[in-house]
Amino acid sequence: MLLAEQALNGLQYGMMLFLMAAGLTLVFGVMGLINLAHGALYMIGAFACATVAAATGSFWLGLVASLAAAAAAGALVEMAVIRRLYTRDHLDQVLATFALILIFSEGTRWVFGSFPLYLTLPPALSGAVTLPGGLQYPLFRLVIICVGAAVALGLWLLITRTRLGIRIRAGEADREMIGALGVDIARLYTIVFALGAALAGLAGALVGSIQSVQVGMGEPVLILAFVVIVIGGIGSIKGALIGALLVGMTDTIGKALLPALFAQFMERSAANTTGAGLASMLIYILMAGVLLVRPQGLFGART
Amino acid sequence: MTRDMIINLCVFAILVATAVGAHLGGQGFTVTLATKAAILGLAGVGLNLALGYGGLVSFGHAAFFGIGGYVTGIFAFHASSGEPILTLPFALMGSNEMLGIWPMAMLAAGLVALLIGALSLRTTGVYFIMVTLAFAQMIFYFAISWPRYGGEDGLSFYVRNTFPGVNTLVPINYFAICAALLALALIFTALVTQSRFGLALQATRQNEQRSTAVGIRATPVRLTAFVLSAMITALAGSLYADLNRFVSPAMFSWHMSGEIMVFVILGGVGRLCGPLAGAAVFILLEHLLGPITEHWQALLGLMLLAIVLFAPGGLIGLITLGLDRIRGGKADV
Numbered sequence: 001m002l003l004a005e006q007a008l009n010g011l012q013y014g015m016m017l018f019l020m021a022a023g024l025t026l027v028f029g030v031m032g033l034i035n036l037a038h039g040a041l042y043m044i045g046a047f048a049c050a051t052v053a054a055a056t057g058s059f060w061l062g063l064v065a066s067l068a069a070a071a072a073a074g075a076l077v078e079m080a081v082i083r084r085l086y087t088r089d090h091l092d093q094v095l096a097t098f099a100l101i102l103i104f105s106e107g108t109r110w111v112f113g114s115f116p117l118y119l120t121l122p123p124a125l126s127g128a129v130t131l132p133g134g135l136q137y138p139l140f141r142l143v144i145i146c147v148g149a150a151v152a153l154g155l156w157l158l159i160t161r162t163r164l165g166i167r168i169r170a171g172e173a174d175r176e177m178i179g180a181l182g183v184d185i186a187r188l189y190t191i192v193f194a195l196g197a198a199l200a201g202l203a204g205a206l207v208g209s210i211q212s213v214q215v216g217m218g219e220p221v222l223i224l225a226f227v228v229i230v231i232g233g234i235g236s237i238k239g240a241l242i243g244a245l246l247v248g249m250t251d252t253i254g255k256a257l258l259p260a261l262f263a264q265f266m267e268r269s270a271a272n273t274t275g276a277g278l279a280s281m282l283i284y285i286l287m288a289g290v291l292l293v294r295p296q297g298l299f300g301a302r303t
Numbered sequence: 304m305t306r307d308m309i310i311n312l313c314v315f316a317i318l319v320a321t322a323v324g325a326h327l328g329g330q331g332f333t334v335t336l337a338t339k340a341a342i343l344g345l346a347g348v349g350l351n352l353a354l355g356y357g358g359l360v361s362f363g364h365a366a367f368f369g370i371g372g373y374v375t376g377i378f379a380f381h382a383s384s385g386e387p388i389l390t391l392p393f394a395l396m397g398s399n400e401m402l403g404i405w406p407m408a409m410l411a412a413g414l415v416a417l418l419i420g421a422l423s424l425r426t427t428g429v430y431f432i433m434v435t436l437a438f439a440q441m442i443f444y445f446a447i448s449w450p451r452y453g454g455e456d457g458l459s460f461y462v463r464n465t466f467p468g469v470n471t472l473v474p475i476n477y478f479a480i481c482a483a484l485l486a487l488a489l490i491f492t493a494l495v496t497q498s499r500f501g502l503a504l505q506a507t508r509q510n511e512q513r514s515t516a517v518g519i520r521a522t523p524v525r526l527t528a529f530v531l532s533a534m535i536t537a538l539a540g541s542l543y544a545d546l547n548r549f550v551s552p553a554m555f556s557w558h559m560s561g562e563i564m565v566f567v568i569l570g571g572v573g574r575l576c577g578p579l580a581g582a583a584v585f586i587l588l589e590h591l592l593g594p595i596t597e598h599w600q601a602l603l604g605l606m607l608l609a610i611v612l613f614a615p616g617g618l619i620g621l622i623t624l625g626l627d628r629i630r631g632g633k634a635d636v
Contacts, residue, residue, distance in 0.1 A: 034429045084612055090429050091360050095568050096611045098561045102604030110598050223440050223557065226433040234429065277448035284441035288422050291434065295425040 004135055006256040007249070012141045014248025015148025019203035020225040021232070021240040022155060023196025029235025030171045030192050033082065034090055036097035038200050038225070039218025040104035045070040045201025046208035046217060047108060050117040059122045063205055070201020071194040078193040083186065101219070109215045116212035119205075144206050151199065152241050159237065168192060172235065227283055231290045233300025242298060247283050254279040306626065310619060311576040315489070318344075318583060319482060326475040334474040335546070336590060340583040341481040342542045347566035347578025348488050349535030354564070355573030356496050357528040358508030362432045363419065363439030365559035367412040367533040369446065369552070371540025374408040376550035377452060379460035401466045401480070405541055412537030413530050415442075420529035424522055436557060443555035457551025464545050471545070481542050485579070488535050493575055495531070504528050536563070565607060571617030580618050 024038050048069035053062030077100065085093045121140055128136045159165040167188055170178040179185045204218065211217075228247050232239025259275030266274065290298065318337055325333035346368055353359040381388045381397025389395040398404060423434045452458045463471045471477050495501045506514035507521040515521060544550045553559065562585070570581030588606075592599035614621050 028429065034432060081608065081612070088611075090432060091354070091568070091572070092611050092615070094360065094362065094432060095564065096608055098565070099604040099607035099611065102600045102607070106598040106601035106604070110601070219557070223436060227437050230426075230430060230433050230437065273448065273450055277445055280444040280448055281441050284437055287434070287437055291422055291425055295430070297430075 002256070003253075004133070005137065006253050008137055008141065008145070010249035010252035011245065012144050012148075012248070013252055014245035015145050016203055016207055017221070017224055017228050017248055018148050018241050018244035019151060019199050019206075020221055021228040021244050022151070022237055023199045024225050025229045025232070025235055025237060025240045026168075027193055027196045028229070030168055031086055031189055033086060034093050034097070035082070035196075036094060036222065037077065037100035037104065038196070039222030040101050041070045041074055041197040041200040042204035042207075042218040042221060043104070043108060043213075043215065044073050045198075045204035046213040047112060047117070047204075048201065049205035049208060050119050050213045053119055054117075059119070059125070059209075062119070063202070066201045066205035067198045070204070071198040073201075074197025075190050075194040078190050082193060083189065086189070105215050112215070114215060116214035117208075118212055119209040121209055140209065144210075147202070147206065151202075152237075155237055164188075164191070224283070227287050230297060231287055233297030236297070236299040239297055239299030246286065250286050251279070251283050254282040258282075306623070307574070310622060311489070311574075314576040314580050314583075314619075315486065318579065322475065322478045322482070326478075331474045334478055336586055338474065338478040338481050338546060339543075340579070340586045341478065341485045342539050342546060343563070343566060343582035343586070344579035345481070345485045345488055345542065346536045346539035346563050347570070347582055348485070348492055349532045349537075349539060350563050351532075351567050351573065351578050352492055352495070352535065353529050353532035354567055355577070356501065356508065357504045357525055357532075359424075359525060359529060359532075360432050361423075361435045361529070361532070362557070362560050362564065363435030363437075364533070364536050364563050365555050365557065366419070366439035366442045367416060367536040368540035368543070368559060368563065369442065369550075369555035370412040370415055371408040371537030371542075372544035372550040372554045373446065373452065373458075373540075374411050374537075375404050375464065375541040375544040376458045376460060378404050378407065379462075379464055380452065380458060383460065383462075399462070399464045401464045401471070401541075401545070404464060405538055408537045408541040409534040412540075413534045416530045416533030417526070420526045420533075424525055424529070436560065439555060439560055440557060443552055443557070446552040446555050453551070455552060457549060457553075459549045461548065463548055477546070481546075484538060484542065488538070489575060489579075491535075500524065500527065569607070569610060569617055571619035574617070574619045577617055577619050584618060 020038065020042060023041075024035060027033055027035050027038075045066035049059075049062035049066035051062075052065035053059050056062075081096060081100065085096055125140050125143055127139055129139050129142065131137055157165075159168060167178065167183055170183070171185070171188060171192075175185060178188075200218075203221075204213075207221070208217070224247060228243040229240055230243075231246060232241070232243030255276065258279045259272045262271035262275040262278075294300070318340060322334050322337035325331075325337065346364070349367070350361065350364045353361050353364075377388060378398045382399045384397070387394050387396050419435065419438045423431055423438065426434055446452075447455050463477070465471060466480055469476050469480065471480065496505070503514065503519045503524050506517075506519060507524055511521050540554060543554070566578045566581035566585060568581065569584055570577030570579065585603075588603060589599065592602055596602070610617065616624065
C-alpha cells in the first residue's frame with residue numbers, strides 16, 4: 001500500500017519534470033539552444049497563477065494566466081535576446097541565459113518580495129479520493145498526472161500530425177533548407193520557444209499549488225530537468241517522458257525505501273541519514289549509469 | 304614582451320597596489336576585498352585552463368571549489384577537536400598547517416575530478432555542460448545531507464590555519480599568501496599552455512578531427528586538463544574557507560559554478576589574467592552596487608548580457624581593442 005502510494009507520487013513527480021523537460025528538449029532539438037532561463041519561466045508561471053488567483057479568486061483563471069504569462073515572457077525574451085544566440089556557441093548561451101536568471105529572479109523579488117506565496121486549490125480539486133484497493137490519494141496529484149499525460153499526448157499529436165509539427169521536425173533536420181522552402185524560421189522559433197515556456201509556466205503553477213511560490217523555485221527543478229534530458233537524449237520528446245518518469249520514480253521510491261533498507265543492517269539514526277543522503281544522489285548515479293552505457297542518452301540520435 | 308603580457312602584469316600589479324595601498328592607509332576591509340578578488344580569481348584561473356584553453360565548458364567547478372573548502376574545514380575542525388579524521392585504512396589526524404592542507408585539498412578534488420571527468424568526457428557540447436552541472440549538484444545534496452560536518456548550516460572554525468613564520472590573521476599577510484599562490488598558478492598556466500601538452504589541448508579545442516589525425520588522443524589530454532583545472536580551483540576553495548573561517552554547502556551551489564564562469568567570461572576567455580580581472584570587477588560591482596540597491600544582481604545580469612552579446616572578448620578583449628584603436632592598428636580580437 002505504501003509502495004503504491006509512493007509509486008503514484010513518483011509518477012506525479014515524473015509528470016511534473018516532463019512538463020519542464022519537454023520544453024527544454026524541444027528548444028534544444030529545434031534551435032540547438034541550451035536555456036538555463038527555463039526555470040525562470042517556471043517561476044513566472046507560478047507567480048502569475050498566484051497573483052491572478054488571489055486577485056480574481058479563481059484558480060482556473062490563475063492557470064490560464066500562468067500559461068499566458070510564461071508564453072508571453074518566453075516570446076518576448078526570445079525576440080529580445082535569445083534569437084541573437086542561436087549562432088553562438090553553447091558557452092555564450094549558458095552565460096546569457098544565466099544573466100537572464102539573475103535579471104528575472106531579482107526582478108521578481110523586487111515586485112513580489114522574498115516571502116513565499118501560497119495558492120489555495122478550488123474545492124473541486126482538493127481533498128482525497130479513494131482508489132481501487134482502498135488507497136486514499138490526494139485528488140490534485142492525480143490531476144497533475146493526468147495533465148502530464150494529456151500534454152504528452154498533445155505534444156505527440158502536435159509533432160506528428162500537424163503542419164506546425166512537420167515544420168518543427170524539418171527545423172530539427174535542416175534549418176537552412178526549410179528557410180529556403182519559404183518557412184518563416186524566426187516566427188517558427190518564437191512559437192516553439194513560447195510553447196516550451198508555456199509548458200514550464202504550467203508546471204510552475206501546478207507545483208506552486210502543492211508547495212509554495214517563491215523566488216528561486218525554478219532552479220532545482222531546472223537541474224533535474226537537465227538530468228532528465230541527459231538520460232532521455234536531448235531533442236527527443238519520448239526520451240523526455242521516459243527519462244522524467246525514471247527520475248521521478250527513482251527519486252521518490254529511493255527516498256521512501258533506502259532508509260528502511262539500511263535500517264536492516266545499521267543503527268536506526270545512522271540508517272536514516274545514510275539512506276537519505278544516498279537517496280538524494282540516486283538519480284545522479286542513474287544518470288552516470290546511463291552515460292556509461294549510452295553517452296547520447298536512451299533515445300538520443302546523435303552525440 | 305608582448306602586449307598581452309604587459310596587460311597581464313598591469314592587472315596583477317593593480318591588485319597588489321590596491322592591497323598594499325589599503326594596508327598603508329589602514330583600511331583592513333579593502334585588503335580583505337582584494338584578498339577575495341585574488342582567491343576568486345584563482346578559482347577562475349583554474350576553470351580557465353579547462354574552459355578557455357581546452358574548450359571544456361564545465362558548469363560544475365563549484366564542486367571542486369567546495370571540496371577544497373570542506374577539506375580545509377574538516378582538517379581544522381578535527382585539529383581543534385583532537386579526534387582523527389580517519390582511522391581506517393590509515394590514521395589521519397586533523398591539522399592546522401596550510402602547507403599540509405593545500406595538497407590534501409588538491410588531491411581530494413583531483414580524485415573526484417578524475418571520476419567526474421572520466422564520465423563527463425564521454426559526452427561533448429551541451430551534454431557536457433549539463434552533466435558537469437548535475438554531478439556538482441549531486442555533491443551539493445550530499446553536503447547538505449551529511450550532518451557530521453554541519454549539513455545545511457555549514458561548518459565554522461574559529462582560528463585561521465597557520466603558515467610557517469607568518470601570522471595569517473593579519474589581513475595583508477593573508478593577502479600576500481593568496482597573491483603568491485595566484486602568481487604561481489598564473490605562471491603555471493602560462494608554462495602549461497605553451498608546453499607540448501598545452502598546445503595539444505588547444506589543438507583539440509580548435510579542431511578535434513585534425514588533432515586526432517596528427518596523433519593526439521583527445522580524451523586523455525582533456526581529462527588531464529580537467530583534473531589540473533579542478534585542483535587549482537580546489538586550492539582557491541581552501542583559501543576561501545580560510546578567509547571566511549567558515550564553509551557551507553553554498554560553496555557547492557550551482558550559483559557558485561555560474562559565478563566562477565562569469566569571472567572567466569567577464570575578463571576574457573582563454574586570457575591569462577582574464578579571470579582575475581573578471582573576479583576583481585565582480586567584487587568591485589558587488590561592493591559598489593550592493594549598498595545602492597539590494598537588487599544589484601539584476602544590474603550584474605544586464606551587464607553580463609551586454610558583454611555576451613556585444614563584447615565576446617570580455618574586459619581584457621575590450622582593453623586590447625581600445626589599445627589597438629589608439630595606436631591605429633588592426634584589431635585582432
